[in-house]
Amino acid sequence: MAIADSLDVPVEILPASTIPANAWYAARKRYWADSILHWMKKDARLPGEKRLAITGKDIAATTIKQYNWGVMGLAHQPGSVCVVSDYRLHSASTTAEQRRHKLLKIALHELAHTSGLPHCKQPNCLLADAEGKDKTKQLSGFCHSCRKHLMGQ
Numbered sequence: 001m002a003i004a005d006s007l008d009v010p011v012e013i014l015p016a017s018t019i020p021a022n023a024w025y026a027a028r029k030r031y032w033a034d035s036i037l038h039w040m041k042k043d044a045r046l047p048g049e050k051r052l053a054i055t056g057k058d059i060a061a062t063t064i065k066q067y068n069w070g071v072m073g074l075a076h077q078p079g080s081v082c083v084v085s086d087y088r089l090h091s092a093s094t095t096a097e098q099r100r101h102k103l104l105k106i107a108l109h110e111l112a113h114t115s116g117l118p119h120c121k122q123p124n125c126l127l128a129d130a131e132g133k134d135k136t137k138q139l140s141g142f143c144h145s146c147r148k149h150l151m152g153q
Helices: 002-007 033-042 096-114 144-150
Strands: 030-032 051-055 059-061 069-071 073-075 081-085
Touching (some): 033 051, 033 059, 033 073, 051 096, 059 073, 073 096
Parallel strands (some): 030 059, 051 081
Antiparallel strands (some): 059 069, 073 081
């Protein structure tokens, strides 16, 4: 699995779950990402375990500038849970393989946040701030500094 290979960690795929009804925000027809994280955290099993939820549903978070801003992912930083969505990656010019590759980059970005890493200033680092755009094409991997933190050095 790409996440296991990228981070050199064991990965277990759990059965699919239904997003809790209290995460639904009817006014914008999408789910609150932070409500999903809260629900996931209640189900954590082991100390140090990280949980990543992957969905095709539209998810959102509130930022300093915007209430219920659509996002591709969100994580507790530091923490044990994160959620990513491929909802915003669908377009007529994007193949399924390209979406999977972009989603992997977003998942690695959010998992790195669970380790306490903030956004990185390096524009090609997987931890670069997307600033509300899909910048996955320019991301080439973790920069030296972020990789060093993630590998515990």
